[in-house]
Amino acid sequence: MTRFDPRDILPDALVERIRHRAPSVDARNVFPEEDLAELREAGYLSVLVPADRGGAGLGLAEACVLQQRLAEAAPATALAVNMHLVWTGVAKMMRDRGLDELRFVQEGAAAGEVFAFGISEAGNDLVLFGSDTVAEPLAGGAYAFTGTKIFTSLAPVWTQLGLHGLDTASPDGPKLVYAFVPRDERVVTRDDWDTLGMRGTQSRTTELHGVVAPADRVVRRVPPGPNPDPIVFGIFSTFELLLASVYTGIARRALDLAVAAAEGRRSKKTGKPLSQDPDIRWHIADMALAYDALPPQLASLAHDVDAQADHGSRWFSLLSGVKHRATGTAKRIVDDAMLVAGGSSYFASNELSRLYRDVLAGAFHPSDPESAHATVAAAWLGPLEQ
Structure with missing residues (x-):
């Protein structure tokens, strides 16, 4: 089996162009039209579309890796494209299970439509x-x-x-x-x-x-209310996993920026780089320990969706849980990265300042913290008594 390399779809040069444009997009409060044009040209809108319908034929696990890489460059671009990928992911999940009502989504995405x-x-x-x-x-x-x-x-x-x-x-x-x-x-x-x-x-x-x-x-x-219909599971699973991937990408970028800041700053007291300061090293290690747990969780659950694994009633708690952990962990990592980088990170022109603002949105996406806790509590303790 050929090993998946995200650079085949998101090459370094494309990622760097998107990263370069991100500050201007944010400052001007506009849609990243150039990013979308380049991503469409690269076939990104159809990565989850099967090859026999004009797409790359990737699975959800590979899409999660791609979204992490895109979010490292431009979180807002990644989050915007996420919503298109959700529908193509739902179409794939349903077709994998013998339901082809969303064929038009797959064919439309391959033709360049935006959902x-x-x-x-x-x-x-x-x-x-x-x-x-x-x-x-x-x-x-x-x-x-x-x-x-x-x-x-x-x-x-x-x-x-x-x-x-x-x-x-x-x-x-x-x-x-x-x-x-x-x-x-x-x-x-x-x-x-x-x-x-x-x-x-x-x-x-x-x-x-x-x-x-x-x-x-x-x-x-x-029927309204909780139900096992495939479209409900399809939306929930792809939405939560792709969303968690965006915030995992933010966490990784913040960690990388913190490492660069620690290596680039010097202490007036010792003359050594701050990367040699025990307190700074502890912060970096704490951030890395938290980050390292996220990609494997995403990979495991996304692979299970692709493989049609049966987690039964646990599915919704597992999916809401990984979204909750990813957004919360990303916020903590960005907070610590700003401390490591120092006062310069407080300026609006600093990339960490933008990541700090972007990462705050994570708490507002479904499942929000209250919903995630209620879902997990029901999975372990049973439903509330009426």
């Missing part, structure tokens, strides 16, 4: 298990969607929006409807992405005013 993720809604802590968006059934199996989605990454550039809404009108309802809609005049994208960090994702608010998903783009109708 965005329209699930999050303000105040909807049910996330995948409920929706405030109205899914109105139309003749022939189509649906019209009306509602507001938040944190819609890739907002300026997506061509298809994967979303869900609640159908309460059909005789067999209520049903959560998963579908894809095109960008047209019934979609309003607010220019409201003025955030502390992850500015290049341009995850703007999206208003849906009766936008129609044709019948052949309505992929699943499932």
Whole structure:
């Protein structure tokens, strides 16, 4: 078997160009159009698409490695592309299990289409298990969607929006409807992405005013609430693992910058590099000990998804757990990296300052800390008594 080398898809020169552009993208609060163009040209949008449909034919485990590498260069670019990769990952996972409703996602990604993720809604802590968006059934199996989605990454550039809404009108309802809609005049994208960090994702608010998903783009109708439908597991598994990969990449970059700072700074007291200071060495070691645990966890769980391993009821706690650990660990590592680097890291022009702002977003992605703890507690202690 040929060993996977992420540099075959993300060569060093491309990574460095993306890294070079990241400060300007953040400072100007714009979408990284040049990054997307180069990634599309490199076939990055179709890495999870099977070879027989025009893609690279990689598995989720390899995509996680690629996302770590991309996030080391530009976290916001990686997080934005993540949402496209989620849908291609769901399509792959379902096809691997004999379900081909998302063939159009695979073929579209291979042709250069950009798929965005329209699930999050303000105040909807049910996330995948409920929706405030109205899914109105139309003749022939189509649906019209009306509602507001938040944190819609890739907002300026997506061509298809994967979303869900609640159908309460059909005789067999209520049903959560998963579908894809095109960008047209019934979609309003607010220019409201003025955030502390992850500015290049341009995850703007999206208003849906009766936008129609044709019948052949309505992929699943499932009961609201927790359920074992493959699309629910597919979204949750790919979302959590790819998201954790982005923050693991941030952690690695912060650790590398801390090492470089320790080797480059000298103590006035001793005349030696700070890399020889016992306290600094302890900080670096503590950061490395924490970081080293993340890539193997991601690799193991992503491989299990690819191999269709059976973790039964443990799956959701394992997936939410690795996301929680990755985002929390990345934040602690960035905090320590800034201490090692010293006061210069407090300036906005310093890369660690940008990583410090970017890494804060990790707590707001599903599963948030409260949800992760509730999921893991239920896995070990059983559900709360009613």
